[in-house]
Every structure is written in structure tokens, then in C-alpha cells.
Amino acid sequence: MLSMRTVLYCSLIIFLAGCTRRNVETITIKGSDTEVNLVLQLAEAYMETNPAISVSVTGGGSGVGIAGLLNGRLDVANSSREINNHELVLASERNIAIEHFIFAADALAIICHPSVPIDSMSLDDLGKIFSGEIQNWQQLGGAAGIISLYGRQSNSGTFMYFRERVLGKDYAPGIKQMNGNAQILEAVKADPNAIGYISLGYLTDETGALRHGIKVIKLTTEPGKIAISPLDRAAIKAGLYPLTRPLFHFSNGTASDIIRAFYDFEKSPAGQKIIAQNGYLPPSEAGLAFNSVK
Amino acid sequence: MNQRLFWDKFFEKVFKGTAWVAVLTLVGIFLMLLINSARAFETISFAEFFSGTAWNPAAYGEATYGIGAMLFSTLLVTIGAMLIAVPLGIGAAAFLSEVASPRTRNILKPAIEMLAAVPSVVIGFLGIVLVAPALAKIFDLPHGLNALNGSILLAIMALPTLISVTEDAIHAVPQHYKEASYALGANRWETLLRVTLPSCTSGILVAIMLGLGRALGETMTVLMATGNATAMPNGFFDSVRTITATVAIEMGEVPFGTPHYFSLFACALVLFLITLLVNIAAERVAAGYRRKGQ
Structure with missing residues (x-):
């Protein structure tokens, strides 16, 4: 009898999990190995306050992230370098308008x-x-x-x-x-x-x-x-160390509201605190001014 | 009766179809590699691809596509693995079938076969944390991420196949060969060395070829443990990058339809042809072996 009940509960849980899943909006992020741990922590903190949004973050390298964005498999590509001309040409051929957002510096x-x-x-x-x-x-x-x-x-x-x-x-x-x-x-x-x-x-x-x-x-x-x-x-x-660089998010077209909300969280004091805790720096003034997503 | 006949026919067709699917898949893979490789040679010359030793598709200046150093590295690591695995494998197989007590064999044989189930990432990880530091210490090298490390790990991965197949071959030697040898006054060692092993040479050859195929195609382990330097290696103590590692590293980031993308197919084709040759050779030897058995 007990096992019967367990099975029933289990199926109920699975059923309910299936239900809630459908209401969750997902942001798929992939790319830079430099950024993966940081963005993962940002995503976890963000999901705690926004249970309706699921953010998945994986690594693989900036090139892999940008290739994924160009091939239409991602919402956001993490990159520790700027997108290059060759990639921009490919993007315009595929009608992808690249938007960039600098959320931290390294x-x-x-x-x-x-x-x-x-x-x-x-x-x-x-x-x-x-x-x-x-x-x-x-x-x-x-x-x-x-x-x-x-x-x-x-x-x-x-x-x-x-x-x-x-x-x-x-x-x-x-x-x-x-x-x-x-x-x-x-x-x-x-x-x-x-x-x-x-x-x-x-x-x-x-x-x-x-x-x-x-x-x-x-x-x-x-x-x-x-x-x-x-x-x-x-x-x-003060700009004295020569190897300072911005950390990018790239997205296709104008960032959707849920992506924008995640970016806003990264800009907020709570987000910047996580960035500092991980050893990274806030985005530079020039970086913020350069952002195409404000 | 009618119904039984129907199901008989039905399943005959199903399994015949399954067998053909395997053949078609192989042909399909070959054609896909061939067609994509052909496109690589629209921009890359045969001479550069096969005789060049510098592989640098993401070069700062002009991209170079020379497979030479990678081909040599692949062969170096594989042959090294065979030099380690073949004597050990044949020795272990001979011990298991001729010397070990049934009790020992019952423990050892499943344990060896279990070794084949260890995922290659795990073996690669052992290569980084265990074998590499040990090699550096033993040979007084600055680091142990070299071809020898890859060879040792591949030898470990090829051993289960080698031992299993060799042991079966030794088992298949008719008992009366050995009895005749004993009757002539030979001891167990002489019988093993002069009678048993020579009469199953072809079986051992098949085992070696299967092990070789396994070592050639292995990706993850060598990718993790050999340091991935694209320079032409001078020996076993240099870092190497094999063809498999190159395809695995670069496939994720490369934009579709570029010469770089097609060149990776050409690399895969070279590897495919080598393993195909090895397997055909093994099949040939095995066929001869079966004829002799009858």
C-alpha cells in the first residue's frame, strides 16, 4: 500500500513540476569560460528573487557562445572579447542584429x-x-x-x-x-x-x-x-594596468524584457556585489557608455 | 501456423533492415565526410594540407592548414600506446588462460572488463592529476602533459579489449596441441611460448588491431592529457595535439561554411580512412584465422 501511495505522490509531483515548468521563461546563456562561474552565480541570485524565470548558464569559450548565437541556439552569448568583423558579417547575412551589454570588467x-x-x-x-x-x-x-x-x-x-x-x-x-x-x-x-x-x-x-x-x-x-x-x-x-578588458553579453536584436530585467539585476548593487565577491570589477565608465542596451 | 510464418518473415525483415541501416550509416558518414572535405580543398591545396606541418586556422596573419604535425602526433601517441599495451595485454591474457587458478580468473576477468566501462574523461582526469606529475618527477621534466602521458592512458583504455580478445584466441587453441607438447617433454612455459601463442598469432593480431582502432579514435583522454601544442613533436616528452583533439576543440566555435569548418571534415576523413584500414586489416586477418580454424 505504501509503495502505491509513493507512486501516486511521485506522479503528482512530476505532474505538478511539468505544470510549473510551462510557466517558466528561460534565458539560455553560453560562452566565455572566464564569465561562466560569475554569470552562474548572478543567475542563481536572480532566480531566487524571480522564480518565474529560469536562467541556464554554460561555458565552452567565447567563440562557442558567439557561434551559438549566430546559429540561433542561444538567447545570450557570454564573451570576454569583442565580436569580430567576420562574425558581424555572418550575423548580418543571417539577419541577426547584435546588441552588446558590458556588465563587468576583468x-x-x-x-x-x-x-x-x-x-x-x-x-x-x-x-x-x-x-x-x-x-x-x-x-x-x-x-x-x-x-x-x-x-x-x-x-x-x-x-x-x-x-x-x-x-x-x-x-x-x-x-x-x-x-x-x-x-x-x-x-x-x-x-x-x-x-x-x-x-x-x-x-x-x-x-x-x-x-x-x-x-x-x-x-x-x-x-x-x-x-x-x-x-x-x-x-x-585608474587605468594603469595594461590588460584590463570588459566582459560582454551579446544578444540578438533588442534585448527582450526578461533579458533586460536580468541585465538590470546585474547593474544593481546586489549584482555588483556578487561581481566584486568573485574578484571582478564593475564596468568602466567608457564601457557603460558603449553599451547598446542601456 | 500461418501466423507463426508471418511473424517469422516479419522479424526477418526487421533485422535485415537493422543490419542494412548500419551499412547505410557507414556509407552516409563516409559520403558526408567526403563531400564536406572536397569543399575544403576548393581553398586549401592538397600539398599544403598533407605536407604542411603548421595547423593554425585562427592565425593572426594568414591561416595555415597543415595536418603533418597532428598526423605524426596521432601516430606517435597510438604507437606508444601499443608498445605498452601489447606486451602487457598478451602477458595478462596468457596468465589468465594458462596460469591463473579458476578462482583468480573469476576475480580478474570481470575486473579487467570493468576497466572498459570507465569513462574517458575520468581517465583523462587521472592523466592530469596522477600520471602527469608522476612522469614529470620520474623523468625530471618540467611538466608531464606530453605524448607519453597520452600513450600510457590509451594503453590502459586499449587493454581490456586486447586482453579479452587475446584470451579468447588462446582459449580456442585445441587442447591436443598442448598435450602433444607436454608429451614431448616441454614444460608449461615452453609450451605457452612455442606452441600455444604461435598457433593463435592471427587471433592476437586481431586483438592488437582492435586495440589500435580504439586508441586512434580516442578523443577526450588525449585532449586532456597531452598538452595540445600544435608544434611538431621531437619525441615522447613533447606536448602533442592529435587529430581527434583538434576536431573536438575547434568544431564548437567554427562558423558553418567556412574553409576552417570544411578542413575539420578533411581531418576527420583522414582519421576515418586510417581506422577503416586498420579494421579491414583486422577483418582480413580474422577471416584467415577462421579458415585455419576449420
């Missing part, structure tokens, strides 16, 4: 294994390291050791951003292409000659302290200037 941190005897470098040297012109730590005044490069795959917005901003040419072919920020972090911890790039959100733990087993390299834009650490929030806000 700084790309250069991390090394703690045994690397270098604390700061110029942006120029950084580019030479990742393009393979500098191959040994000795060339930068460290102990001899073949530099071991860790970067992302070509589906990553960070891969593109870093190449555009720092290299201006192709990466060295020997660079190890990792699947995400977390993998780069783990690999750099384990490799005494390692250098890699990760986003601010992966640099610190839940309490805001720097993660163990890595060293953050300070960067200078011109020789003779003071080297800036990405952990120095005041300097980043």
Missing part, C-alpha cells in the same frame, strides 16, 4: 610558478615570451630554464584578446593549449618553468586571498614606469 593576470625568479616584466617582453622570441628565463635575468608556455584554445576570447593586445602576431607553436582558466592554474602550479594567463576571478579564492602555489607578475607598459599588479584594484580603476 583584468588578465600573468602567473608564474613561484620558483621563477622574476617579479615584473614589460608588456613587450611578455609578448616576446608568448610568441617564442624569448625562450629561456636566462634571457630575462633568471636562472636557466626553458620557458613553458600555457595558454587557451582558439575558441577562447582570452586567447584572442591576449594575442591582439600583447602579441600582435601568432603564439609560439609550442604553447600548451589548455581547456580553461582552472586548467592553466593547475598546470602552472605543477611546472617550475611555467608562465600562463588567467582571469582575475580565478586568481583569488573565496576569501579574496591569492591562491597558493602561483606568483603574479607585475606589468609595466613602458620601461622605467612602476610595475602594476592585477591585484591592485585602485591602479586598475
Whole structure:
């Protein structure tokens, strides 16, 4: 008898779940690995106050998100890079009007294994390291050791951003292409000659302290200037750290009301608090002015 | 009676249809790969594709589509895996069928077969957290994300098939071969080495080919464990990127209808042809083996 009753209750629950499901509106978000944890937390907080809306967030890389938007499978694409001309052409061919919304800012941190005897470098040297012109730590005044490069795959917005901003040419072919920020972090911890790039959100733990087993390299834009650490929030806000970048949402056409409501939540103090807790920064003034969704 | 005949005929047709669906699917896959690959060669020359060693479709400057380094990496990792798995597999199979007590065999055999059920992501994860650091330590390397790591993991994945099929082949050797050998005064070791194994060579060859096919087509494990550097490797201690990993990484982000998109089909076609050849060879050997058995 008990089992009969259980079955009845179960089917009732499933039936009711089916009922409520139909009334829930869904926003499907996909893309940037840098943004995935952050947007997931924003979505969870948002759904707590708005049970009628379901926001699903997955990663895969900025390129995957934008491709998904162009192929009509997504509502919002997360991206840590701007949409490129080639993608804009594809979008107009498919009658997709891309709208962009910058909800936060990130700084790309250069991390090394703690045994690397270098604390700061110029942006120029950084580019030479990742393009393979500098191959040994000795060339930068460290102990001899073949530099071991860790970067992302070509589906990553960070891969593109870093190449555009720092290299201006192709990466060295020997660079190890990792699947995400977390993998780069783990690999750099384990490799005494390692250098890699990760986003601010992966640099610190839940309490805001720097993660163990890595060293953050300070960067200078011109020789003779003071080297800036990405952990120095005041300097980043003042625009002194060279690898600061906006984090984007892209949507098709004018954002619908439910997407707009989610964007509004991200802009609100509650949303910005979550962004700060995750180690990211509020969008810059220029970023806010650039937004096509206000 | 009439009705029984009807159902007889009916199910004969159903299963005949099922068998043909498998054949048609294979032909369909082949045609799809062929047609899409052909479009790749509208823009990419054969010479560049097969003799080039630089694979960089998302290049900063001009895109390059050379499959050479990836093909070599794929073969390197696969052959490495076979060098590890074949001696171990044959040894284990010989032990199971000739030496082990029935009790031991009853424990070991299901355990080995269970190994085949471990998802490849799990094995890839073990490669990152367990095998890579161990390799780095043993061989004094900066990191263990290299071809050897991939080979070891693929060997583990190929072992269940290899052991199972080899053991069946050894089992199929007629008892009187062995009895004759014992009667001539040979001991168990000599009998195994000189009589049993040589008389099931073709069965062992089939096992090796099946294991080889498994290792060639594996994606997730090598993607996670080999570092994915597109440079031409100099040996087992270099990071490599296999063809499977390239298709898996790049398929998600590539816009439809571009040369990059079609080139991935060409990569898949090359892989398909290699595995097809291996399987046809295995089938040939197996056919000879069956004839000999009769």
C-alpha cells in the first residue's frame, strides 16, 4: 500500500513540476569560460528573487557562445572579447542584429610558478615570451630554464584578446593549449618553468586571498614606469594596468524584457556585489557608455 | 501456423533492415565526410594540407592548414600506446588462460572488463592529476602533459579489449596441441611460448588491431592529457595535439561554411580512412584465422 501511495505522490509531483515548468521563461546563456562561474552565480541570485524565470548558464569559450548565437541556439552569448568583423558579417547575412551589454570588467593576470625568479616584466617582453622570441628565463635575468608556455584554445576570447593586445602576431607553436582558466592554474602550479594567463576571478579564492602555489607578475607598459599588479584594484580603476578588458553579453536584436530585467539585476548593487565577491570589477565608465542596451 | 510464418518473415525483415541501416550509416558518414572535405580543398591545396606541418586556422596573419604535425602526433601517441599495451595485454591474457587458478580468473576477468566501462574523461582526469606529475618527477621534466602521458592512458583504455580478445584466441587453441607438447617433454612455459601463442598469432593480431582502432579514435583522454601544442613533436616528452583533439576543440566555435569548418571534415576523413584500414586489416586477418580454424 505504501509503495502505491509513493507512486501516486511521485506522479503528482512530476505532474505538478511539468505544470510549473510551462510557466517558466528561460534565458539560455553560453560562452566565455572566464564569465561562466560569475554569470552562474548572478543567475542563481536572480532566480531566487524571480522564480518565474529560469536562467541556464554554460561555458565552452567565447567563440562557442558567439557561434551559438549566430546559429540561433542561444538567447545570450557570454564573451570576454569583442565580436569580430567576420562574425558581424555572418550575423548580418543571417539577419541577426547584435546588441552588446558590458556588465563587468576583468583584468588578465600573468602567473608564474613561484620558483621563477622574476617579479615584473614589460608588456613587450611578455609578448616576446608568448610568441617564442624569448625562450629561456636566462634571457630575462633568471636562472636557466626553458620557458613553458600555457595558454587557451582558439575558441577562447582570452586567447584572442591576449594575442591582439600583447602579441600582435601568432603564439609560439609550442604553447600548451589548455581547456580553461582552472586548467592553466593547475598546470602552472605543477611546472617550475611555467608562465600562463588567467582571469582575475580565478586568481583569488573565496576569501579574496591569492591562491597558493602561483606568483603574479607585475606589468609595466613602458620601461622605467612602476610595475602594476592585477591585484591592485585602485591602479586598475585608474587605468594603469595594461590588460584590463570588459566582459560582454551579446544578444540578438533588442534585448527582450526578461533579458533586460536580468541585465538590470546585474547593474544593481546586489549584482555588483556578487561581481566584486568573485574578484571582478564593475564596468568602466567608457564601457557603460558603449553599451547598446542601456 | 500461418501466423507463426508471418511473424517469422516479419522479424526477418526487421533485422535485415537493422543490419542494412548500419551499412547505410557507414556509407552516409563516409559520403558526408567526403563531400564536406572536397569543399575544403576548393581553398586549401592538397600539398599544403598533407605536407604542411603548421595547423593554425585562427592565425593572426594568414591561416595555415597543415595536418603533418597532428598526423605524426596521432601516430606517435597510438604507437606508444601499443608498445605498452601489447606486451602487457598478451602477458595478462596468457596468465589468465594458462596460469591463473579458476578462482583468480573469476576475480580478474570481470575486473579487467570493468576497466572498459570507465569513462574517458575520468581517465583523462587521472592523466592530469596522477600520471602527469608522476612522469614529470620520474623523468625530471618540467611538466608531464606530453605524448607519453597520452600513450600510457590509451594503453590502459586499449587493454581490456586486447586482453579479452587475446584470451579468447588462446582459449580456442585445441587442447591436443598442448598435450602433444607436454608429451614431448616441454614444460608449461615452453609450451605457452612455442606452441600455444604461435598457433593463435592471427587471433592476437586481431586483438592488437582492435586495440589500435580504439586508441586512434580516442578523443577526450588525449585532449586532456597531452598538452595540445600544435608544434611538431621531437619525441615522447613533447606536448602533442592529435587529430581527434583538434576536431573536438575547434568544431564548437567554427562558423558553418567556412574553409576552417570544411578542413575539420578533411581531418576527420583522414582519421576515418586510417581506422577503416586498420579494421579491414583486422577483418582480413580474422577471416584467415577462421579458415585455419576449420
